Each structure stands twice: as C-alpha cells, then as structure tokens.
Amino acid sequence: MIDLNQELVFVMDSSRCIGCKTCMIACKDKHDNPVGVSWRKVLECTSGDWAQAPDGSYTQNVLAYYMSVACNHCENPICVSVCPTGAMQIVENGIVAIDTDLCVGCGECRWNCPYSAPVLDRAKKHMTKCDMCRDYLAVGKLPACVAACPSRALTIAPRKEAVAKLGRAEAAPLPPSGLTEPNLCLIKHRDSLSVSKSAAVLANREEF
Amino acid sequence: MTYEYPLVFFTVLGQLAAGIALLICLTGLQKHPAEERRAWIVSLATLAVAGVSAFFHLQSFGATPFALSNVGSSWLSREILLGAIFFVLIALRVWNVLKAGTNWLVGIVGVIFVLVMSQIYAQNAVAPLWHSWGPILSFLGTMLLLGGTAVLALAPDAWERPAVVAGVSSALVGGLFALSMPIFWVGGVLSPLNPVLLGTFATATICVTLTQMTCFAAGGVLTAFGVPGKRMLAQIGFVIILVGAVVGRMLFYAANIRLGG
Numbered sequence: 001m002i003d004l005n006q007e008l009v010f011v012m013d014s015s016r017c018i019g020c021k022t023c024m025i026a027c028k029d030k031h032d033n034p035v036g037v038s039w040r041k042v043l044e045c046t047s048g049d050w051a052q053a054p055d056g057s058y059t060q061n062v063l064a065y066y067m068s069v070a071c072n073h074c075e076n077p078i079c080v081s082v083c084p085t086g087a088m089q090i091v092e093n094g095i096v097a098i099d100t101d102l103c104v105g106c107g108e109c110r111w112n113c114p115y116s117a118p119v120l121d122r123a124k125k126h127m128t129k130c131d132m133c134r135d136y137l138a139v140g141k142l143p144a145c146v147a148a149c150p151s152r153a154l155t156i157a158p159r160k161e162a163v164a165k166l167g168r169a170e171a172a173p174l175p176p177s178g179l180t181e182p183n184l185c186l187i188k189h190r191d192s193l194s195v196s197k198s199a200a201v202l203a204n205r206e207e208f
Numbered sequence: 209m210t211y212e213y214p215l216v217f218f219t220v221l222g223q224l225a226a227g228i229a230l231l232i233c234l235t236g237l238q239k240h241p242a243e244e245r246r247a248w249i250v251s252l253a254t255l256a257v258a259g260v261s262a263f264f265h266l267q268s269f270g271a272t273p274f275a276l277s278n279v280g281s282s283w284l285s286r287e288i289l290l291g292a293i294f295f296v297l298i299a300l301r302v303w304n305v306l307k308a309g310t311n312w313l314v315g316i317v318g319v320i321f322v323l324v325m326s327q328i329y330a331q332n333a334v335a336p337l338w339h340s341w342g343p344i345l346s347f348l349g350t351m352l353l354l355g356g357t358a359v360l361a362l363a364p365d366a367w368e369r370p371a372v373v374a375g376v377s378s379a380l381v382g383g384l385f386a387l388s389m390p391i392f393w394v395g396g397v398l399s400p401l402n403p404v405l406l407g408t409f410a411t412a413t414i415c416v417t418l419t420q421m422t423c424f425a426a427g428g429v430l431t432a433f434g435v436p437g438k439r440m441l442a443q444i445g446f447v448i449i450l451v452g453a454v455v456g457r458m459l460f461y462a463a464n465i466r467l468g469g
Contacts, residue, residue: 078333081278081281081282082281082282082283082284083278083282084274084275084276084277084278084282084284084285084288085271085272085274085275085277085278086274086277086278087271087274101270101271102271102274103268103271104266104267104268104269104270104271104272104274104275105266105267105268106265106266106267106284107265108282108284108328111332111334111335111464112332112333112334113334114333114334114466114467116466120267122267125267125268126267126268175334175467176467179333179334179467195400196400202402205402
C-alpha cells in the first residue's frame with residue numbers, strides 16, 4: 001500500500017480496462033451526483049473498417065479500447081488560472097478542487113479544460129468535479145473509482161515516479177498532454193491511436 | 209450546437225456600447241451637445257442591458273463580488289473590471305461630470321474592453337475555431353460596424369460631411385472584419401476535431417454567414433438612404449444590422465467544438 005499523503009497520479013491501464021463503467025458508478029455513488037453529472041467518464045474508442053479483396057474475401061482492421069478519465073489534477077491547471085473568483089484552487093498534495101462558496105457557475109473552467117472535467121450541477125448552482133476523493137485519502141482510503149475497478153485498470157501512484165516512468169497520457173481520444181500536463185499516466189492499449197485522431201474515434205460522445 | 213444566449217447578447221451589446229463611445233469621439237459628435245448626450249445615454253443603457261444579460265449566464269450570484277479577485281490571470285476577471293470601469297466612465301459623461309474633452313479616454317477604454325473580451329475566446333486552446341486572431345478581429349469589427357451605424361442613426365439631420373464619412377467608413381471596415389471569422393475557421397478545421405460536428409457546423413456557417421451578409425447589406429442600404437435627414441430609415445437599418453450581428457454571434461458560440469471530443 002502506497003503512502004496516500006503525497007502528490008498522486010491516476011494510472012490508467014487501457015489494456016486491462018473492459019469498459020464496465022464501475023468507476024463511473026462508484027464515483028457517482030460516493031459523491032451522490034445526480035443524473036447528468038458524471039465526474040468520471042469511460043471513453044469508448046473505436047476505429048477501422050472492412051475491405052473486400054478481389055477474390056471476394058474480407059479483411060478488417062477494426063479496433064476498440066476504453067479509457068477512464070476524470071479531472072487529472074494537472075501540473076498547469078488552466079481551470080485555476082481562468083477562474084474569475086478564485087474558486088478553483090490547488091489544495092493539499094497538488095489536488096485541484098473547487099471552493100463551492102466562491103463558485104458562480106460561469107463555466108469558464110469547463111470551457112478551457114481539455115478534458116471537460118468540471119461539470120455544472122444545476123441543482124447546487126455551481127461547478128463540481130473530481131477531488132480525488134480527498135476525504136478518503138485523508139483517512140488512508142483509496143479513491144472510490146480506484147477501489148471499485150474490478151480489473152485493477154485504474155490505480156493511483158506517487159506522482160513524480162509514475163510520470164517519470166510512464167509519461168503523461170497521450171493517446172486518442174485525449175487531447176495533447178502539452179496543453180495542461182495532466183497528472184494521468186497511461187499504459188496504452190495495443191491498438192491505441194495517436195492524439196491526432198482524437199475526435200474520429202470517440203464512439204460514445206452522447207453519454208457525456 | 210449551443211449558443212449561450214446571455215453571452216450572445218452581452219458581447220454584441222457590449223461591443224455596441226463601445227462602438228458608440230468610440231464613434232462619438234471619431235465623428236466629433238460633441239459639436240452637437242443634444243445628440244451627443246442622447247448617444248451617451250444609449251451607450252450607457254446598452255451596456256447596462258449587456259451586464260444584466262451576462263448575469264443570466266451565471267448560476268449563483270453570492271460570490272460575484274469575488275469575480276475581480278483573479279485579475280492577474282483570468283481574462284474573465286479583466287473583462288468584468290474593464291466593463292465596470294467603462295460603465296462608470298460613460299455614466300460620468302452622461303451626467304457631465306467628465307467633460308467632452310475626455311471623450312477620447314472613454315472611447316479608448318471601450319476599445320480595450322472589447323479587446324479583453326475577445327481574449328477570453330482567442331486564448332482558449334481547447335477550442336481551435338476560437339483559438340486565433342478571429343475573435344479579436346470579429347469583435348472589433350462588430351464594435352466598429354454597430355458603432356458606425358448607431359451614430360449615423362442618432363446623428364443630427366444636417367451632420368457635417370466628414371462626420372458622415374467617418375461613420376460610414378467605420379461601418380464598412382467593421383462589417384468586413386465582422387464577417388472575417390469563417391476565414392479563421394478554415395485553419396481551425398485542420399485540428400483533430402469531430403468530423404460529424406464539423407460537417408454540421410460548416411453547413412450552418414454557410415447559411416448564417418449568408419444571412420448575416422444580407423442583413424448587413426440591407427441595413428447598410430437603409431442607413432445610407434436614411435442619413436440625409438430620414439432618421440427613421442437609418443434607425444431601421446441599424447436594427448437590421450444589429451439582428452445580423454446577433455445571428456453571427458450565435459454561430460460564433462456554436463464554434464465551440466472542442467479537442468478530444
């Protein structure tokens with residue numbers, strides 16, 4: 001068990017993820033989020049086609065893989081710098097969290113976040129987002145999404161070591177990591193596509 | 209596609225207010241105190257409506273006083289600060305606390321307000337169709353177009369020829385800039401954006417830009433015929449151009465097609 005009182009990253013092993021969305025459900029359940037407010041998303045990436053050969057046979061290069069993504073508590077969190085009221089803050093251990101008393105719900109953070117992580121909760125009248133379950137971390141428990149993952153595709157790890165070893169997540173359908181330097185490490189699926197194809201492969205856009 | 213109606217009206221009306229302030233200065237409207245005062249009142253009222261409209265974009269108001277607390281890095285904070293300063297300056301002109309000699313200052317603050325407003329979109333790297341010089345040119349263009357036609361509609365019946373030329377020139381240049389946004393979108397579509405969304409957006413761009421051009425042309429013709437003493441025609445022309453600007457701004461907000469999705 002790692003020390004949870006330090007800067008952490010989410011590590012997503014895309015080759016293990018089966019797209020079951022247990023992480024999403026665990027997150028919604030823990031934070032009691034209403035319909036339409038999902039802090040964690042499981043992106044379904046699909047690509048490829050079938051081609052008919054001259055002899056009448058078919059070949060295919062279709063592929064599919066999943067990626068579980070929430071707020072990545074970035075090194076350069078653009079949401080913090082664009083927030084007009086200072087509601088978006090970097091708190092203990094590099095976690096990016098919202099001071100809900102200061103949030104006016106202008107949505108500027110969501111507009112600028114490459115991962116669209118902040119989500120407006122219309123009932124609460126402010127933006128909401130993943131805080132890495134900082135209350136759980138404080139008492140030595142894993143974030144709800146990590147604890148719930150049945151295939152252990154989603155884990156957390158010490159930030160510096162994991163980023164040095166795995167780099168920051170860079171694969172479709174994610175945007176280029178250079179925008180905000182996300183604290184998300186990715187073990188790529190064998191069929192992972194380049195970020196330059198990011199928009200072409202997201203198959204479940206309507207879920208978000 | 210989403211339009212963010214409160215922001216559509218906030219930005220268009222904010223640019224109209226700034227355009228009037230600038231054109232009062234550029235056309236020398238202060239030579240006609242009654243018309244100048246009326247123009248300042250219109251500018252102030254327009255900015256007030258713009259501000260009220262912006263409030264509808266927010267979800268809660270309790271923390272709005274803190275919206276100026278991040279001026280160091282947030283363009284939205286800067287926009288609110290500049291908007292407030294601009295509003296106070298116009299109010300001071302309406303009540304003649306500031307004299308006509310300070311019109312240039314109010315005009316410049318209005319232009320800075322519009323420039324800062326445009327940066328909120330131009331600096332957004334996640335929306336490639338915004339992340340360019342397009343919002344800057346388009347917002348400044350709308351300011352010049354609406355300001356030019358508004359002062360022509362508010363001008364005295366026998367306005368000096370150089371002042372009319374300044375108003376018409378501003379409107380023409382502004383109209384071209386305001387219509388320039390699709391040129392920047394050609395570059396933006398090279399980014400890895402969703403092809404289905406881009407296809408829908410391209411169709412909308414053609415339809416809306418043609419509508420916008422029609423409004424600008426029809427409004428421009430009416431304003432041109434109305435300037436020599438037929439103020440009602442010029443005012444109808446201005447309203448048609450304003451409608452064109454609002455329609456164009458709706459398309460601008462629909463251009464928020466994001467990387468990674």
